[in-house]
Amino acid sequence: xxELERVSMSxxxxxLQRLERLVRASGYTNRxxxxxxxxxxxxxxxxxxxxxxxxxxxxLLYDHHQRGLSDRLTHLQHDHHSNILATxxxxxxxxxxxxxxxVRGQGKMVRALADSMRREKGVxxxxxxxxxxxxxxx
Amino acid sequence: xxELERVSMSxxxxxLQRLERLVRASGYTNRxxxxxxxxxxxxxxxxxxxxxxxxxxxxLLYDHHQRGLSDRLTHLQHDHHSNILATxxxxxxxxxxxxxxxVRGQGKMVRALADSMRREKGVxxxxxxxxxxxxxxx
Amino acid sequence: xxELERVSMSxxxxxLQRLERLVRASGYTNRxxxxxxxxxxxxxxxxxxxxxxxxxxxxLLYDHHQRGLSDRLTHLQHDHHSNILATxxxxxxxxxxxxxxxVRGQGKMVRALADSMRREKGVxxxxxxxxxxxxxxx
Amino acid sequence: xxELERVSMSxxxxxLQRLERLVRASGYTNRxxxxxxxxxxxxxxxxxxxxxxxxxxxxLLYDHHQRGLSDRLTHLQHDHHSNILATxxxxxxxxxxxxxxxVRGQGKMVRALADSMRREKGVxxxxxxxxxxxxxxx
Numbered sequence: 001x002x003e004l005e006r007v008s009m010s011x012x013x014x015x016l017q018r019l020e021r022l023v024r025a026s027g028y029t030n031r032x033x034x035x036x037x038x039x040x041x042x043x044x045x046x047x048x049x050x051x052x053x054x055x056x057x058x059x060l061l062y063d064h065h066q067r068g069l070s071d072r073l074t075h076l077q078h079d080h081h082s083n084i085l086a087t088x089x090x091x092x093x094x095x096x097x098x099x100x101x102x103v104r105g106q107g108k109m110v111r112a113l114a115d116s117m118r119r120e121k122g123v124x125x126x127x128x129x130x131x132x133x134x135x136x137x138x
Numbered sequence: 139x140x141e142l143e144r145v146s147m148s149x150x151x152x153x154l155q156r157l158e159r160l161v162r163a164s165g166y167t168n169r170x171x172x173x174x175x176x177x178x179x180x181x182x183x184x185x186x187x188x189x190x191x192x193x194x195x196x197x198l199l200y201d202h203h204q205r206g207l208s209d210r211l212t213h214l215q216h217d218h219h220s221n222i223l224a225t226x227x228x229x230x231x232x233x234x235x236x237x238x239x240x241v242r243g244q245g246k247m248v249r250a251l252a253d254s255m256r257r258e259k260g261v262x263x264x265x266x267x268x269x270x271x272x273x274x275x276x
Numbered sequence: 277x278x279e280l281e282r283v284s285m286s287x288x289x290x291x292l293q294r295l296e297r298l299v300r301a302s303g304y305t306n307r308x309x310x311x312x313x314x315x316x317x318x319x320x321x322x323x324x325x326x327x328x329x330x331x332x333x334x335x336l337l338y339d340h341h342q343r344g345l346s347d348r349l350t351h352l353q354h355d356h357h358s359n360i361l362a363t364x365x366x367x368x369x370x371x372x373x374x375x376x377x378x379v380r381g382q383g384k385m386v387r388a389l390a391d392s393m394r395r396e397k398g399v400x401x402x403x404x405x406x407x408x409x410x411x412x413x414x
Numbered sequence: 415x416x417e418l419e420r421v422s423m424s425x426x427x428x429x430l431q432r433l434e435r436l437v438r439a440s441g442y443t444n445r446x447x448x449x450x451x452x453x454x455x456x457x458x459x460x461x462x463x464x465x466x467x468x469x470x471x472x473x474l475l476y477d478h479h480q481r482g483l484s485d486r487l488t489h490l491q492h493d494h495h496s497n498i499l500a501t502x503x504x505x506x507x508x509x510x511x512x513x514x515x516x517v518r519g520q521g522k523m524v525r526a527l528a529d530s531m532r533r534e535k536g537v538x539x540x541x542x543x544x545x546x547x548x549x550x551x552x
Contacts, residue, residue, distance in 0.1 A: 093548070124548055131512065131539055267404065
């Protein structure tokens with residue numbers, strides 16, 4: 001755990017009261033922790049904007065009856081095997097699979113991989129969630 | 139201008155260094171101002187999520203040759219005249235008009251108004267930008 | 277008005293039924309118009325991703341009592357006068373002003389202008405709404 | 415695989431040309447598939463707006479040295495065990511863990527679960543990616 005520093009800042013009185021309300025409404029017990037999370041959220045946005053190394057989770061929804069689809073998705077992942085940290089497969093229904101794939105790499109590459117999965121026939125949805133290697137967050 | 143209060147919070151040392159970098163990279167000269175803007179951004183998000191009174195700007199792009207379109211857009215705005223603060227019309231090209239419409243009201247109403255304009259034939263694009271009455275920001 | 281072409285496409289039967297439901301739920305009277313709007317929305321996203329010439333509306337909320345702020349906002353706009361199509365000012369309350377500024381230019385420039393306005397002391401919120409010159413939509 | 419229906423729609427000629435360009439630029443080989451994906455994307459947005467049953471992936475980044483954190487995250491997940499489909503843990507560094515958690519339930523519940531994880535001390539980032547049960551997509 002990193003050493004904590006005491007930092008002070010100035011806030012308009014009404015803004016401070018609204019901050020207190022926001023902290024409570026969000027279920028935080030600690031104002032510093034709330035502001036730390038705002039800063040971290042901004043840092044992750046910046047990593048993705050600057051195309052730095054990032055971590056993202058691709059969530060796929062697909063119909064495994066689509067001929068050859070599982071093969072193609074597996075090949076695509078192997079082409080990026082050094083960037084794929086983990087893949088978890090869930091059997092949603094008799095027909096449908098959900099898969100979550102954690103990818104580490106530059107933002108653009110991760111987006112391109114999600115896009116290339118989305119356009120496979122039989123893939124009904126592909127969404128991407130932006131996270132971080134944590135290097136700039138800890 | 140509201141009275142300022144001095145507030146102190148604790149930050150992990152590396153997070154503090156990254157915050158300093160983020161403040162500089164964003165062109166702010168003042169760390170407090172940067173954090174105040176993070177908090178205000180969160181407050182505006184919350185106003186829209188809770189469907190409180192908000193201010194939004196609808197930007198329309200449309201082809202004024204579409205028969206009856208200007209009339210219908212004007213009628214729609216008159217139906218909400220108490221909510222519309224200002225409308226500005228720009229002649230983009232011989233054919234195309236851009237219009238920005240500032241609306242005050244509950245978030246859901248503002249969204250619904252933008253949607254009803256988007257589906258008019260001849261409207262090529264309608265986007266909505268979420269702002270605030272400022273009641274909870276000042 | 278551009279000439280219309282008849283295009284046919286294949287849709288899974290249940291997807292077609294859901295499309296019909298979506299068209300009705302969104303208040304469209306015409307399926308083609310609904311799909312055209314989906315395509316146009318995608319084209320505008322692409323213009324901004326590729327940093328092509330775009331149109332955007334910046335909505336500002338600020339306290340005009342902040343010393344020198346109006347001057348600085350005016351200077352900033354004059355520095356980009358060839359890109360600013362229109363500015364409309366609304367007096368929200370005794371203290372607060374809302375301003376909507378329509379800007380034409382490359383996406384990155386428009387974002388940077390919005391950022392430089394946001395970080396002025398006294399500006400409580402700055403949001404950006406992405407629209408288009410319409411060149412690729414009509 | 416559902417039966418396909420042939421549907422025809424009218425498109426302005428220039429819009430059709432841009433659609434063709436968009437299809438190629440996005441790497442699709444099939445125009446119908448491109449439009450199907452636009453429609454499905456819209457259907458998933460609608461499921462989340464209407465708070466219908468949805469599938470979402472929460473990606474967490476946390477420091478496992480934070481005392482009691484793993485316990486608390488595990489308890490939180492057990493409180494929702496009927497909604498959690500799978501959890502995968504990745505050891506990012508000596509200190510940091512990334513976890514992806516697939517959740518099925520109403521949109522609001524999934525968001526609230528993500529929020530309650532985010533505010534745990536030691537959790538550096540929590541992001542949510544919106545997917546679907548696929549009921550309205552297949």
